[in-house]
Amino acid sequence: MLANYLIVGAILFVLGAVGFLTRRNMIVMFLSAEMMLQGVSLNLVAFSNVWSNWHGQIFTIYILTIAAAEAAIALALVVKLYHRRGSLDVSLWQDLREPDQPAIDDDAEPAASVPAPPAWPTLTPAGVEPRHTDEEIEEATHV
Amino acid sequence: MSDSMLVQNVWLIPALPLAAAAITAALGPKVLRERSHWPCVIAAVGAALFSILLLAVVATAEPVADAKSAGGEVSGTKVVYDWISVGAGAGKFTAPIEFRVDPLTSLMLVMVTFVGSLIVVYSTGYMHGDRGYWRFFAAVSLFLFSMTGLVLASNFLLIYVFWELVGLCSYLLIGFWYERPSAAAASKKAFLVNRIGDFGFALGVFMVWVVFGTLDFDAVFDKATVRFGGMSVAAPEITLICLLLFCGAIGKSAQFPLHVWLPDAMEGPTPVSALIHAATMVTAGVYMVARFTPLFLLSPLATMTVSTIGCFTALLAALIALTQTDLKRILAYSTVSQLGFMFMGLGCGARGAVVAGIFHVFTHAFFKALLFLGAGSVMHAMGGVIDVRRIGGLRRRMPITCWTFACGAAALAGFPFLSGFWSKDAILASLAHATHEGTYAVVYRAILSLAMLTAGLTAFYTFRAFFKVFWGEERIPDEAGHHAHESPATMTYPLIVLAIFSLGIGAILALGFDGLTEFLGGAPGLAGAHEVHSVPVMITSGAVAIVGIAVAWLMYGQPSTLPESLAQKFRSAYELSFDKFRFDEIYSRFIVKPLLAVAEASRLADIWIVDGLVRLVSALPAFIGRIALRPIQNGLVQFYALTMVCCLVVLLVLLIGLPWLGM
Numbered sequence: 001m002l003a004n005y006l007i008v009g010a011i012l013f014v015l016g017a018v019g020f021l022t023r024r025n026m027i028v029m030f031l032s033a034e035m036m037l038q039g040v041s042l043n044l045v046a047f048s049n050v051w052s053n054w055h056g057q058i059f060t061i062y063i064l065t066i067a068a069a070e071a072a073i074a075l076a077l078v079v080k081l082y083h084r085r086g087s088l089d090v091s092l093w094q095d096l097r098e099p100d101q102p103a104i105d106d107d108a109e110p111a112a113s114v115p116a117p118p119a120w121p122t123l124t125p126a127g128v129e130p131r132h133t134d135e136e137i138e139e140a141t142h143v
Numbered sequence: 144m145s146d147s148m149l150v151q152n153v154w155l156i157p158a159l160p161l162a163a164a165a166i167t168a169a170l171g172p173k174v175l176r177e178r179s180h181w182p183c184v185i186a187a188v189g190a191a192l193f194s195i196l197l198l199a200v201v202a203t204a205e206p207v208a209d210a211k212s213a214g215g216e217v218s219g220t221k222v223v224y225d226w227i228s229v230g231a232g233a234g235k236f237t238a239p240i241e242f243r244v245d246p247l248t249s250l251m252l253v254m255v256t257f258v259g260s261l262i263v264v265y266s267t268g269y270m271h272g273d274r275g276y277w278r279f280f281a282a283v284s285l286f287l288f289s290m291t292g293l294v295l296a297s298n299f300l301l302i303y304v305f306w307e308l309v310g311l312c313s314y315l316l317i318g319f320w321y322e323r324p325s326a327a328a329a330s331k332k333a334f335l336v337n338r339i340g341d342f343g344f345a346l347g348v349f350m351v352w353v354v355f356g357t358l359d360f361d362a363v364f365d366k367a368t369v370r371f372g373g374m375s376v377a378a379p380e381i382t383l384i385c386l387l388l389f390c391g392a393i394g395k396s397a398q399f400p401l402h403v404w405l406p407d408a409m410e411g412p413t414p415v416s417a418l419i420h421a422a423t424m425v426t427a428g429v430y431m432v433a434r435f436t437p438l439f440l441l442s443p444l445a446t447m448t449v450s451t452i453g454c455f456t457a458l459l460a461a462l463i464a465l466t467q468t469d470l471k472r473i474l475a476y477s478t479v480s481q482l483g484f485m486f487m488g489l490g491c492g493a494r495g496a497v498v499a500g501i502f503h504v505f506t507h508a509f510f511k512a513l514l515f516l517g518a519g520s521v522m523h524a525m526g527g528v529i530d531v532r533r534i535g536g537l538r539r540r541m542p543i544t545c546w547t548f549a550c551g552a553a554a555l556a557g558f559p560f561l562s563g564f565w566s567k568d569a570i571l572a573s574l575a576h577a578t579h580e581g582t583y584a585v586v587y588r589a590i591l592s593l594a595m596l597t598a599g600l601t602a603f604y605t606f607r608a609f610f611k612v613f614w615g616e617e618r619i620p621d622e623a624g625h626h627a628h629e630s631p632a633t634m635t636y637p638l639i640v641l642a643i644f645s646l647g648i649g650a651i652l653a654l655g656f657d658g659l660t661e662f663l664g665g666a667p668g669l670a671g672a673h674e675v676h677s678v679p680v681m682i683t684s685g686a687v688a689i690v691g692i693a694v695a696w697l698m699y700g701q702p703s704t705l706p707e708s709l710a711q712k713f714r715s716a717y718e719l720s721f722d723k724f725r726f727d728e729i730y731s732r733f734i735v736k737p738l739l740a741v742a743e744a745s746r747l748a749d750i751w752i753v754d755g756l757v758r759l760v761s762a763l764p765a766f767i768g769r770i771a772l773r774p775i776q777n778g779l780v781q782f783y784a785l786t787m788v789c790c791l792v793v794l795l796v797l798l799i800g801l802p803w804l805g806m
Contacts, residue, residue: 021785029781090780097778104777 012039171277340394347387396428413519453486602691
């Protein structure tokens with residue numbers, strides 16, 4: 001029985017983690033983080049049930065409370081950030097990188113490959129006698 | 144003896160020059176200026192008066208009839224300051240600043256301070272108008288302090304400290320005109336060459352501590368006599384101690400193979416040359432060997448070595464002096480030669496011979512100071528030119544300098560009945576005495592004959608210089624200008640005083656040589672010394688000296704082509720002597736150059752290997768930061784989260800995955 005709870009918790013956690021890492025919308029990232037919290041909470045509740053005590057449940061209540069408070073702060077921050085740039089894209093905020101590092105722009109088009117100039121066949125310039133080998137000279141004198 | 148008021152206040156003798164040095168150094172450049180000589184003059188004269196009083200006290204003191212010191216020693220000590228005191232019991236190490244007074248000390252003190260004060264008075268005239276006037280007198284005062292302290296020291300550590308101080312002062316004074324590269328090089332050479340000898344001296348002091356467990360002179364002498372006194376064959380450790388201590392004397396007293404610094408020391412001002420050569424520095428080595436007589440007498444091998452080195456040096460320096468053309472250099476080599484004579488005497492292995500050596504130190508101080516100050520007077524008048532080929536016939540222009548110089552030269556040459564004659568004769572007689580007995584009688588026989596030869600050479604080269612400078616037709620170099628006249632009174636009066644002493648003091652001491660022997664018998668290890676007389680030796684040495692002077696007169700006292708023809712005939716020998724047997728070149732090739740190569744290699748190793756390692760260590764963090772850590776600090780929130788996840792995965796693998804796989 002415990003294993004089922006843990007599997008569901010783990011799936012929730014991993015889904016949240018993957019969402020956090022891959023989505024660039026700040027609100028969706030925030031939701032993903034909440035989902036990871038729920039995965040952990042589910043683990044705690046399951047263990048609380050197994051051991052027949054309240055410890056896990058108490059932890060969960062704490063987590064919910066703190067998550068609520070954190071949601072308020074996080075959403076306020078998101079609103080302020082949106083006001084600044086007019087977008088929820090997290091990759092717009094890279095200002096805390098090392099001063100000499102270039103900004104990473106995932107949306108940039110890859111540099112278009114410039115086609116090389118067509119290779120036209122070239123001819124030997126006219127009016128110049130090609131160099132003869134010794135054998136050709138030999139043969140010419142004997143004809 | 145110890146409770147005498149003078150002995151209790153004996154610290155004043157070194158303290159006066161020290162105070163003068165401090166005052167001159169502090170106030171000289173701003174306040175005293177051209178009056179900078181006063182502290183030094185007052186201190187030197189005060190110390191000299193004090194020393195003469197002390198000599199009188201020591202001479203009249205009753206010998207302590209002591210069971211330990213067989214002959215009745217006269218000595219007193221005064222602890223000034225409890226300097227070092229470490230440990231307790233048998234391994235207790237104490238080195239108080241303690242001054243001891245005994246006949247040897249008081250005699251040396253009189254010599255150092257008396258000759259020293261005459262030189263200081265002379266310097267006020269000679270150094271007048273020099274830019275470093277105050278610096279000169281500060282250094283000279285420090286020199287007198289070091290030398291009196293050296294003579295008064297009562298333990299091995301203290302004598303070593305003053306020994307080094309003397310070396311430092313010689314460095315300061317030889318390099319006094321430091322703008323001249325030759326003077327700077329000469330002072331450096333003197334310091335470094337002395338350092339070689341001092342290293343041996345330091346090892347000797349360590350050996351004394353290891354063998355005897357104390358550094359106090361009296362305690363060491365007592366223990367040495369008790370432990371090694373009755374041995375028929377000298378203990379190797381005593382021989383080793385003596386030879387190591389003698390290393391120091393070789394350096395300071397410029398004996399072969401460390402004699403090379405002394406002639407170069409002529410780069411300093413002439414009074415400094417007089418001070419170094421006559422009164423202070425070079426006699427330190429002789430004094431030290433005489434002071435440690437109780438140790439040296441226990442090892443015939445060590446005394447024989449002392450004598451042999453002295454003899455070789457004396458002959459070598461005399462041969463070099465034959466052809467030199469710089470008047471001060473001739474005198475410098477004569478000093479080296481005479482120091483060789485002193486060591487020959489000290490190395491005879493008899494107490495009376497040690498007395499003879501000290502006797503020669505004493506007389507030599509007067510006539511050598513006289514000769515140097517005379518040379519300085521000539522130099523002063525000739526505008527700094529001292530080359531005997533360019534000057535001549537000065538006897539009419541500088542009569543006082545000429546005749547006082549003649550007194551000094553005659554005394555140095557050993558002209559009968561002058562001071563050098565008596566003291567040199569005492570040494571030769573001791574050598575003659577040493578040829579009769581002991582293991583090394585054969586060696587002493589060779590030394591005696593070489594010493595006689597050297598005495599003749601001494602007479603010859605001394606008067607060669609004298610005749611070239613003061614005799615013949617008058618030659619005055621252009622540099623002299625209007626200076627070519629007799630020197631001022633501050634310079635001539637010391638010359639006259641020294642001349643009187645050069646003439647008379649030997650005779651006084653010689654007629655009372657028994658008295659001198661008896662007097663010095665109060666010093667440790669010299670008790671029971673008996674004087675050595677030898678009429679044949681006396682006649683021979685007198686004859687040798689007169690022959691030497693006569694040959695010099697024949698070759699240089701009158702117009703003669705003999706010197707040139709001889710130089711042509713023995714070309715290679717002449718050049719060898721003229722080039723000082725090429726010691727400087729040999730040392731340069733075999734010691735200085737390899738050492739410089741090692742130094743250069745060390746410098747490169749330091750720059751490239753040591754510094755390279757340090758720079759590598761410091762460059763490594765910056766390098767890692769640049770290539771690995773700066774790029775990951777890219778400001779992307781999701782990149783940081785990815786890093787965290789990756790690390791978490793690694794952690795989980797380590798904590799769970801590996802144990803699960805059974806690794």
